[in-house]
Amino acid sequence: MNRRTLVGLLLLWSLGPLLWQVYTSFCSDQALIQPFVSHDQRWTLIHYQSVLNANPPFWRYLVNSLIVGISSTFLCLLLALPAAYALNRIPRQLSALSRLALVGAALFPYVLLFLALLELARALNLGNQLLALSLPYAALSQPLAILLLNNAFNDLPPELEDAAKLEGLSLFQRFRWIFIPLISPATASTAILVFLFSWNEYPIALTWISDSSKLTLPVAMARIAGSSIYSVPYGAYAAATVLGSIPLVLLVLIFQKPIVSGLTSGAVKG
Amino acid sequence: MIIFLLLPALLLLLVVFVVPLFRYAWLSFHADSVITGLIAIPNGGANWLRLLQDLRYWQDLGQTLRFAGVSVGLELILALCIALLLDQRWRGRDVVRTLALIPWALPTTVMALGWRWIFNTPYGPIDHFTKIAGIGSLNILGDPNFAWIATVWADVWKTTPFAALILLAGLQTIPADLYEALRLEGGNALICLRRITLPLLRPYILLALLFRLAQSFGVFDLIQVLTGGGPASTTESIALYAYWNALRFLDFGYSSTIIMASFVLISLICVIAWIGLQVLIPTHPKSRGVIEL
Numbered sequence: 001m002n003r004r005t006l007v008g009l010l011l012l013w014s015l016g017p018l019l020w021q022v023y024t025s026f027c028s029d030q031a032l033i034q035p036f037v038s039h040d041q042r043w044t045l046i047h048y049q050s051v052l053n054a055n056p057p058f059w060r061y062l063v064n065s066l067i068v069g070i071s072s073t074f075l076c077l078l079l080a081l082p083a084a085y086a087l088n089r090i091p092r093q094l095s096a097l098s099r100l101a102l103v104g105a106a107l108f109p110y111v112l113l114f115l116a117l118l119e120l121a122r123a124l125n126l127g128n129q130l131l132a133l134s135l136p137y138a139a140l141s142q143p144l145a146i147l148l149l150n151n152a153f154n155d156l157p158p159e160l161e162d163a164a165k166l167e168g169l170s171l172f173q174r175f176r177w178i179f180i181p182l183i184s185p186a187t188a189s190t191a192i193l194v195f196l197f198s199w200n201e202y203p204i205a206l207t208w209i210s211d212s213s214k215l216t217l218p219v220a221m222a223r224i225a226g227s228s229i230y231s232v233p234y235g236a237y238a239a240a241t242v243l244g245s246i247p248l249v250l251l252v253l254i255f256q257k258p259i260v261s262g263l264t265s266g267a268v269k270g
Numbered sequence: 271m272i273i274f275l276l277l278p279a280l281l282l283l284l285v286v287f288v289v290p291l292f293r294y295a296w297l298s299f300h301a302d303s304v305i306t307g308l309i310a311i312p313n314g315g316a317n318w319l320r321l322l323q324d325l326r327y328w329q330d331l332g333q334t335l336r337f338a339g340v341s342v343g344l345e346l347i348l349a350l351c352i353a354l355l356l357d358q359r360w361r362g363r364d365v366v367r368t369l370a371l372i373p374w375a376l377p378t379t380v381m382a383l384g385w386r387w388i389f390n391t392p393y394g395p396i397d398h399f400t401k402i403a404g405i406g407s408l409n410i411l412g413d414p415n416f417a418w419i420a421t422v423w424a425d426v427w428k429t430t431p432f433a434a435l436i437l438l439a440g441l442q443t444i445p446a447d448l449y450e451a452l453r454l455e456g457g458n459a460l461i462c463l464r465r466i467t468l469p470l471l472r473p474y475i476l477l478a479l480l481f482r483l484a485q486s487f488g489v490f491d492l493i494q495v496l497t498g499g500g501p502a503s504t505t506e507s508i509a510l511y512a513y514w515n516a517l518r519f520l521d522f523g524y525s526s527t528i529i530m531a532s533f534v535l536i537s538l539i540c541v542i543a544w545i546g547l548q549v550l551i552p553t554h555p556k557s558r559g560v561i562e563l
Contacts, residue, residue, distance in 0.1 A: 006355055007366055014370045017427065020395060021384045032393055083279035086272045105287050107481050109488025109536065111509045112529045115516050116290030139286035142279055171271070200377040202491040203509075207517065218379040222495045234387045244380045252375045256368040259375075263432070264439035 024238035047239035056213045061220040065199050067130055072137035072198035073191050076145050084149035106143040111203050118207045128211045137198040145190045151265055152186030189262025192255050217244050297526035304520045317527040334507045338486040341422045349433035357441040374431040382495035385424040414504035417497050421505050433478040440474030469554030476547050480540050487536045508532050
């Protein structure tokens with residue numbers, strides 16, 4: 001097989017299912033049931049109208065996910081930046097051991113933590129609060145964030161900090177004027193990966209949030225799916241899938257570079 | 271001073287990763303359900319004995335292992351092919367790299383709903399295809415023989431881009447002159463793959479393998495939305511069973527036992543996979559440890 005065919009197959013495999021959703025979302029119900037019969041009304045926007053006029057309207061979930069995503073990312077970076085810096089300033093063996101533990105935590109299937117985290121939410125009364133979700137999200141993305149940012153700190157020449165110290169800059173000033181600007185590419189990669197994780201996270205959002213106006217996008221989608229198994233309004237589902245995918249497709253297209261560099265620098269430097 | 275920078279992150283990590291494990295271990299030796307009024311009462315090893323005799327647990331464990339083994343295996347093979355394709359130079363490569371990443375970025379539940387429509391009987395495209403091809407309607411999501419394949423398919427679709435990206439990062443670290451030297455000795459593409467690419471890629475394969483094995487062993491979102499564990503719980507995973515036990519049967523003690531057992535198993539599987547990979551792929555003299563300590 002030549003390369004053109006292979007690339008075509010790859011694109012078909014990657015995008016086909018998504019494009020099928022786009023196609024479905026514009027088809028009228030009759031056309032979905034009998035695709036090979038010609039219909040007067042084949043194309044329609046009715047599915048989008050029904051999804052956007054539902055109660056609560058679909059954009060509500062997008063806004064909720066956006067709120068959770070941004071707050072989690074912010075909290076995660078706030079904690080991970082100092083920790084990543086400090087990891088280079090502790091004894092070498094201890095820091096190597098910490099990094100190994102962080103790799104282990106990053107590999108851990110976090111789904112299994114849902115029960116303990118649910119108990120925590122009950123004990124601290126954190127259920128049904130969107131912003132409270134950023135606590136577990138920031139915590140679960142700490143390992144990856146610290147590892148990625150620590151790599152960035154490692155790449156800075158050590159003389160840099162000595163020079164800044166001689167200039168009399170305090171630790172905060174060094175962070176503000178030297179480290180933050182210099183590691184901003186790694187910070188951007190980390191931020192986007194954390195945002196993606198928080199936006200897509202399902203099991204914890206499922207157990208922490210039950211109020212239907214506070215659901216994040218993944219839980220809202222699953223709830224739509226669970227509502228009825230036999231009479232399934234697939235046109236509306238497809239419209240919801242497309243609307244739910246658009247923000248992420250845009251995110252990937254715009255931030256492709258930092259996403260790839262974040263994932264690969266995590267891999268290359270372990 | 272340094273310790274104050276580390277402390278907040280360390281505390282959060284302890285609360286979220288370490289405390290739960292101790293909590294699960296403790297709860298697994300307690301009865302804590304609706305029957306006890308959701309109060310933990312020590313019950314010795316009763317939960318663990320129940321686990322050993324719980325046929326549904328063993329069935330779910332087998333299904334989870336089948337799911338993880340088949341989907342991670344397919345993912346790695348496919349990811350290696352994609353990475354090799356995307357490593358070559360050709361026009362439009364960067365655009366294809368970006369587009370191929372999209373499945374990975376979408377929320378699992380969103381596309382799980384999409385797959386439910388694609389595998390739908392009788393209106394989905396797969397069903398149309400099998401009818402036109404003369405195989406007839408397969409009732410994919412309703413047939414225990416096919417439903418699990420659908421879950422593997424959807425999982426491979428979503429997670430292959432991630433694995434491909436990791437392997438691609440590895441391929442880019444291999445210097446081209448190694449290949450040229452072997453070609454001069456008369457090695458063909460297959461020998462290059464066996465003697466250079468795979469050995470030098472081993473740390474990256476290991477990373478992708480361990481990460482994907484652990485994550486697919488805990489598969490939850492995809493199965494819950496795509497099949498709900500059905501038909502007749504033939505696609506139910508361990509994480510889903512633990513979830514039912516906690517939130518539907520309100521039996522926190524037994525749910526903790528299942529989770530604790532899964533944790534031990536996944537650690538074991540990761541160690542076995544690690545050793546297995548060292549045996550399977552020969553060591554290259556220039557191979558450097560990435561997470562092979």
